[in-house]
Amino acid sequence: MGELRADWRLRLRREDAHGPVCGAGVLVDQYTALTCAHVVRRPDAVMWLEFAENSGLEPVSARVLPGGWLPERENGEDVAVLRLDSPRPQARRALLETGLWGGMEVYATGYAEGFDDGMSLWGRIGGASGERVQLDAVTKSEVVRAGFSGAAVCTRPREGRPTRVVGLVVSWRGDLGELLPEDNRISFSYLIPMERIAELSPVIRELSSPQAWDHGFEERLTRWFDDPDGDPVKITVVPPGSGKDRSLRHLLHRVHVVHRGGASRPDLVDHALDQVTFPAGEYLAYWDWLRGAKPAPAQAADRAPVRPVTVLVDGLDEEPRPGPLIELLARLRVFGFRLLLVFRHEGGPGWTASRDRLLRPALLHHADTLLARLRSAEFSRAIRRDIVDSASLDSVTETADRHRAARHLIDGEQDPQRQLTRLRALIRALRADLRHHGDR
Structure with missing residues (x-):
């Protein structure tokens, strides 16, 4: 229907x-x-x-x-x-x-x-x-x-x-x-x-x-917004004035923080800190850390919001100096912020650095988190079925152990693009197995 x-x-x-x-x-x-x-x-x-x-x-x-x-x-x-x-x-x-x-x-x-x-x-x-x-x-x-x-x-x-x-x-x-x-x-x-x-x-x-909208892109992006288990960092190319561009603008209300390439980084810090709860009197400590002027405050990761916060960088390749912005975004990842990085042209300034400093570390950490959840889900299921004893202890997390072996092989992959391909395949498999165990 x-x-x-x-x-x-x-x-x-x-x-x-x-x-x-x-x-x-x-x-x-x-x-x-x-x-x-x-x-x-x-x-x-x-x-x-x-x-x-x-x-x-x-x-x-x-x-x-x-x-x-x-x-x-x-x-x-x-x-x-x-x-x-x-x-x-x-x-x-x-x-x-x-x-x-x-x-x-x-x-x-x-x-x-x-x-x-x-x-x-x-x-x-x-x-x-x-x-x-x-x-x-x-x-x-x-x-x-x-x-x-x-x-x-x-x-x-x-x-x-x-x-x-x-x-x-x-x-x-x-x-x-x-x-x-x-x-x-x-x-x-x-x-x-x-x-x-x-x-x-x-x-x-x-x-x-027919070129007014990119419906496929819109559906994929909507699924990403709706799925807290989606990739924590997403990189996409959106040509200016395209149907994809119009579809992106239609979904901007789903984003918590928007930063335009070339805009003030201090403004981004301010807007990001609006999403974080921290002890009274520590604002400047977090401000200086995010700007790269001082080390991270103690237990900064514990200040991550309960609900994921999404940051859109619109036109990262339009940033005159993408390096400092990428480092700032890497620090925002400590809070668990999800990043949507939009390039206006494929391979533009900051493309390789975004892949290596933001995308790969985020996906590796995401895979490790999913692996831990799958192992816990398998162990809990075995307990519910009353099959855990000294003889079966090594086999109840067999699926997670098999994926963990694949995860170790990914660490040894030298080609960044092949590593990303294998990493995404592992994440898809882990998500499928977690759905099988009723874990979303």
Whole structure:
């Protein structure tokens, strides 16, 4: 099955956060939403956007983006591109699809009178009607009605393939002109395709292009953020202005500390120390240590936060002197901070030093930690199964011992890249065995 709830489906109120529901909308990135111009009514209106299917997201006001007012005309335009007054990066945005064909099965969720929590209607793409496209419902009761304007027209949910938005509901029409679709002999819904909206709006054209986002990178990075057992140091290349770059920016809210290449290192020290609890009067001792001016305070490692703290260095290769920054990051690793190191160009300044001073030591330590956990898990399991005695003592941690032998061989590998490859393979195996023992 596809997703049951979607952050990107918006319920709209006009002028007032508590005003009546007036239509629907689509969140297309953390700053931008789409709806119909006739829902907004005026280009200077203030709209309130509610995340009807995720109560954990605060409603937000929005206004028409400059160049985003495309009112209804004979050629089929009826679009408003809205700019949120404050971004909502926590919300999952809609995936936009410009492909559309006759017979495609689609659905839309709107907020008709009496259905403020939403109702979904199904249909199939019919023929073109000017710049709009006819949406054929199975029955007249499934034709859209007031409250559906601006609603996303979505592809059929399928397991393993996320729903995509192919257009916006703009209107319905009945042959007798009656107020309700079912009171007419024939009724049809109409949508404006995403392809047409992209033609009208440069913003939507950019966000809906195949190169706009790097979905694979986004999914991998999201898994890394969600997994406390993920690699403690992650190095990635993100070319400026790429889809990967846009995906990274969409996930910046998941990071605790952001440092831009070339920015002040003392600022990084200050922001990092905001994440650490230490005894009163010792701030300067930690400050001087992180700057490299003095030795580490006693028991500095014991000050590691309970929950992992993530530091992003955005454009490490844009740092004029990467060496001191890398040494500072190595000291932050004493606190158990996770590091996301972004290079704008592969092999840029600081690449080799980051690998040797940050990535390899972190992965070696991580492998040792996982090994200790696996040995403990195996021993505990043997005790629970009552199989530990003097004869079996050497065999109850057999899997961990086998991995430990592989770990010792990695120490002897002279080629840094081959060592990293073998190290990552060992970590994957250890994680799999820990899952087998029910240890996350």
